[in-house]
Amino acid sequence: MRSQVGMPPDNHVHTHWSWDTAESSTMRRACEKAIALGLPAIAFTEHLDFTVWDPDDRATDEGLVDRHASRHAEIDVAGYAAELAEVRDRFPELRIWSGVETGEPHLFQSSVAAYLRDAPVDRVLGSLHSLSKDGRLYGVGHLLWEDAEGTMRRYLGELVDMIETSDVFQILAHVDFPRRYWPGTSRRYVEKTFEEEYRAVFRALATTGRALEVNTSSPLASVDQVRWFHEEGGEAVSFGSDAHQPAAVGQRFHLAVDIVEAAGFRPGRDPFDFWRR
Ligand SMILES: [Zn+2]
Numbered sequence: 304m305r306s307q308v309g310m311p312p313d314n315h316v317h318t319h320w321s322w323d324t325a326e327s328s329t330m331r332r333a334c335e336k337a338i339a340l341g342l343p344a345i346a347f348t349e350h351l352d353f354t355v356w357d358p359d360d361r362a363t364d365e366g367l368v369d370r371h372a373s374r375h376a377e378i379d380v381a382g383y384a385a386e387l388a389e390v391r392d393r394f395p396e397l398r399i400w401s402g403v404e405t406g407e408p409h410l411f412q413s414s415v416a417a418y419l420r421d422a423p424v425d426r427v428l429g430s431l432h433s434l435s436k437d438g439r440l441y442g443v444g445h446l447l448w449e450d451a452e453g454t455m456r457r458y459l460g461e462l463v464d465m466i467e468t469s470d471v472f473q474i475l476a477h478v479d480f481p482r483r484y485w486p487g488t489s490r491r492y493v494e495k496t497f498e499e500e501y502r503a504v505f506r507a508l509a510t511t512g513r514a515l516e517v518n519t520s521s522p523l524a525s526v527d528q529v530r531w532f533h534e535e536g537g538e539a540v541s542f543g544s545d546a547h548q549p550a551a552v553g554q555r556f557h558l559a560v561d562i563v564e565a566a567g568f569r570p571g572r573d574p575f576d577f578w579r580r
């Protein structure tokens with residue numbers, strides 16, 4: 304199928320090299336889906352999460368000892384690289400980027416830097432999936448049950464800290480990740496309740512010129528939310544399906560494109576670029 308005008312790259316895709324993704328989720332199948340949708344490019348951003356950390360990491364300074372109920376596992380760097388080379392060879396019509404989704408990069412600066420020294424990538428996403436409690440890191444879904452609104456405010460506050468103290472990532476992934484697990488279904492989540500906190504995150508991100516991701520696995524951002532980013536000076540928007548199976552690559556991108564456009568952003572310099580103000 305010919306490339307559709309205006310369809311952006313999918314900058315956030317997982318395959319079986321991520322610890323939470325099935326063996327059947329291969330790069331080849333994800334590329335086939337991207338091509339069928341007319342996407343110009345795809346980034347394989349596997350989870351880079353640490354369960355042990357360097358003495359130099361802030362997680363150590365903060366006295367964190369472990370992750371609660373952790374299934375996190377390391378990326379097989381050699382296996383990942385071999386499959387990436389194979390699909391780049393097989394699908395020359397698709398631009399295929401390497402990548403990682405760094406979890407809590409501000410807490411693991413030294414560990415992330417060491418990883419990327421040995422295995423540099425094209426795309427680095429910054430994600431906050433967990434918050435600390437009593438010396439352990441807990442997935443936010445776990446914390447929401449105690450205090451949803453308080454956890455959300457803490458989450459957005461921690462994002463400002465993450466943006467200000469880590470420059471390793473180019474794209475801020477799923478800015479309101481906890482809404483996926485909102486008690487009583489995500490439809491009860493009201494963005495407006497947290498407008499000031501969102502705006503603080505967007506200001507911090509805009510100051511650094513980095514891209515905000517519209518994540519299409521999460522409940523979709525409203526036009527208002529993306530416009531807050533625009534109003535705070537945001538320069539770039541990235542689209543990410545956060546697919547954990549090939550069928551989800553590029554999911555709901557038509558809707559996401561409409562939202563981002565209505566908020567004041569346009570396609571960038573070329574089909575591979577972020578969307579820009
Ligand atoms: Zn994530």
Ligand SMILES: [Zn+2]
Binds near residue numbers: 315317404545
């Ligand atoms: Zn992800």
